[in-house]
Amino acid sequence: MKKGFEAKNSSILIAKDLVKTYPPYQKAVNRISFSVEKGEFVFIVGKSGAGKTTLFRLLSKQEEADSGQIFINGNDITRIPPKRGYLVRRELGVVYQDFKLIHYKTVYENISYALEVQSVPDRKIRKKVDEVLQVVELSHKRKALPLTLSGGEQQRVAIARALVNRPLILFADEPTGNLDWDTSWEILKLFMAINCQGTTIVMATHNEKLLQLMKLRTIVLEQGKKTDEIFY
Template identity: 50%
Template sequence: MALIELRDVIKKYHRSTTALRGVDLDVNQGEFVYIVGPSGAGKSSFIKLIYHEEKATSGRIKVGEFDVTNLKPKHLPYLRRSIGVVFQDYKLLPRKTVFENVAYAMEVIGERRKTIKKRVPEVLELVGLKHKMRAFPDQLSGGEQQRVAIARAIVNNPKLLIADEPTGNLDPDNSWEIMKLLERINMQGTTILMATHNSQIVNTLRHRVVAIENGRVVRDQEKGDYGYDD
C-alpha cells in the first residue's frame, strides 16, 4: 500500500528556477528508499515537499491520509507527527540534555509527562545512548549527536522517517553505525526515505534507488546502485 504518492509534481522557485518537473512516484509502507543525484538536482526540494516545508507549485502529494498539496494549517501538526526528520547537522537544542532533546518532540504535541518519562528511555536504549541521557550535545561525538537526532525523530512512532544526508558530517565508522540503526528502524516497519551522496552505503546496503537529475526522476531501481562517480 502506498504511503507516499506524487502525481505530476512541479516545484518552481520564482520564475527562473524549476526544481522539480512533473515528478510521479509511489513509496509503499515499509520501504527503504535512497534518493540520489547530483548536487542541485532537486533532492532537497523533493524531501521538503513531503513534510510540507515547501509547497508544490502544481500537482498532487499524498502522505498517508494527508493531501499535502491542499493541507489546511490546522492539519499540519498532525502531518508532522506522522513524519520524523533527521538532518545532516543534527539540529539539537544545545541547552537541553539528551533526555530533554528527545522529550521535546513529545512535549510539543502535548504528550503526557508520564508517557514521556516511559518512552524516552526506551528510544534512547534503541539508539544505544540510554547511559548518556543526562549529557548535553556538546559532550557528545558527532555520531552520538546524530543518534540523539534519530531518537527524537522516531520517539512519536512516525510512519515515515526522512533522513536528509544523515551521514554527511560523519566519519566512515560512525556512518555505518547510523546506517545499522536506520536498518533496524526500517525492519520494525518504519518507511525510510534517505537522501544521500554516499555511494559506498548505497552500493553495500542495497535498497530501492530513485535518482533525480535536473528535477526529474531518471531512474527507479529495486536494490539499485548509486550510479554516479564520487
C-alpha cells in the same frame, strides 16, 4: 532491474507530478512522481542541487508544492493549509545532515520536546523517551548536552527524536553527510534495525559506497527531475 512509476493501494507515500519553482524560474523539483510501500527502505540519490532537499521539504510539509499531490497514508497533504502543516510533521520523523538539535537542551529534553509539543503528559514522555534511548543506545547520555557528544551520537539523538512519535515514515536528508565512514555505517545499521521493526524509511544520500552495499530501491534525481528508478 525495472523502471517507472506505479502507485499501489498499499503505498504509504505517493508523490504525483510534484513541481516546485524558486524565483525567478529555477525548477528545483520538476514533475517528480514516485511511491513508497509500507515498511520499505528507499534511497533518493543525486548530486548537490538535484532537488533532494527540496523534495524532502515538500514531503514533510515544510514547503508547499507549486503543483502536484502528496499522499501520506492515503491523505492528500497538499490540501492541508500551510498553517496546519505541523499536524503532518507530527506524523513523520525527519532527520537532517546537521542534526538540528537544540544546544541548550539535554539529550532527553531534545527527544522529549517532540512529544511536549503534542501536550503528551510527562509520565508518558518519560516512558517513550526511555524506550527510544535504548533503541539508539544512548540511555547513558540522557543528561548530556548535544555539543558534548560526537557527530555520530548527535545523529543518533536526532534519530531518536524522529522515532519517538512512532512516525509513519522516517525521512532522512543526507544523515551521514557530516560523518566519517565508520560512523556512517553505524548510523545506517541503526536505520536498518529501525526499518526491520516496520518503519518506512526514505533516505537521501550521495554516498555511492553506501548504495552499493545496501542494494535497495533507489530513485535518482538530476536537476530537479527523476531520471531513473532502480529496483534490486
